[in-house]
Amino acid sequence: MKIKLNINGTDYESEEEPRMLLVDFIRDVAGLKGTHVGCETGSCGACMVLLDGMPVKSCLMLAVQAEGKKIITIEGLSEKNGLNKVQKALSEKKALQCGFCAAGFSIIGTWISENEKNIDDKKVKEGLAGVVCRCSGYDTIIKTITEVAKNE
Amino acid sequence: MKVPPDFKYLRTYTLDEYYEKANQLSLPLIISGGTVAVLMLKNRIIRPEAVIDISQIPELNMLKIDKDDVFIGANTKLYKLKNVLPNDSASELIVKSASTIGDIAIRSMGSVGGNVCLGDPSNDLPVALTAIDAQAVIGKKDGITYTPITSFYIKPFKTILNKGEILLGVNYKMLNGYRTSYKKHFINFLDHYVGIVAAIAKIEENTIKDFRMAMAGEAVGKPVKFDLSEFSKVDEIKTIKERLFDYVNTIHVENNRFGTANYKKKVLYTLISRAIDEVLKF
Ligand SMILES: Cc1cc2nc3c(=O)[nH]c(=O)nc-3n(C[C@H](O)[C@H](O)[C@H](O)COP(=O)(O)OP(=O)(O)OC[C@H]3O[C@@H](n4cnc5c(N)ncnc54)[C@H](O)[C@@H]3O)c2cc1C
Ligand code: FES
């Protein structure tokens, strides 16, 4: 069936089977490889994207469910003159190591900083609960995102 | 890479369209948010002939408040509950329960209907809804029926919904001036909860006027309900706790990969105790 999605402002239309997952559409049809596939069970957040402004796990969604919606991937967070505030801070503070979890933390970190009010450590930790990092120990990630979100 | 089996995908825009399609097919699967349905498809636990997407049916996306009556449409996303429900105590208990579900991405995809209809004893909303005596509003081709949530579950993963039927939403009466408590204990593998306890109580002039509690979780199975009528001659918290502990001792709890029966019962005693201390302290 024909699936039409808008990803990072670009329209994509492709003839695909209804069983295609959203993450596979993003990676294989749109060619945006920054969205990763980790656990495939909704636990690790490596596949996180924004769907009509809300964070979702694209490994738990059929591409056809997202028909007509606006999707932002980690590539779409970047602004004209480079990385956005959260991405820049994560990079400058060396909060990440291998970077496999970068899509998850960048997407959810940006969502928290733009949507949550009265930011504190607890709120940030709750927000980040759906993203797993196997390298870093979380401490710098939490501090970095809290700092950016407080300054928003 | 886990890939679902092949299926037909049918998007429905009206309830009539849903009833027509669901009654024609031998093995359809409803999908709302898909957080569980897609997982079941990927793991090939189910191989439906067709997946019926109900997310665009307007009646299932409604919230209706009529005097003290609240109806939450089945497609309502879990993250929305805290912003749209009224300020009464029954709604507060639902919001407490919903806010413990998964993480923000799961709550922005997952729906009330998906949480209520799976019948997994680890699901949160059924426990809160049982405690406040909510009803399941069930739609079928020839009309609507209202069933107490307590009668909606037959056993774990089995509800009373028949082929061609659909959960339209849940319905409950607002409660004012109550205290609420929601407790659960997570077992850190396979996303299972050993026990979940929801409690709501009204205390006036040092007397318990109303007390309702529900529990579920892997140790308990489908949600069970208690209310003050079972403690008619009892106004001592200690006795209420003892009666609930006695109940826990009568249920058959299995030794399995989630823990020993003894451990699971101790978890339940603790959750009950903490919830009671929160809602019944004078
Ligand atoms: C990582 C992770 C963590 C989770 N944590 C929790 C948790 O802490 N607590 C918890 O309770 N759940 C949890 N869940 C389970 C799940 O996300 C929620 O239960 C969610 O509310 C399901 O909603 P959905 O719209 O995604 O359901 P779907 O996946 O669309 O549907 C689930 C089931 O309900 C049926 N269904 C859906 N809507 C209807 C309807 N209107 N009428 C009849 N049948 C219907 C479907 O056919 C399917 O069998 C978790 C899931 C994941 C992946
Ligand atoms: S790959 Fe989607 S949550 Fe892990």
Ligand code: FES
């Ligand atoms: S930096 Fe390696 S998984 Fe997070």
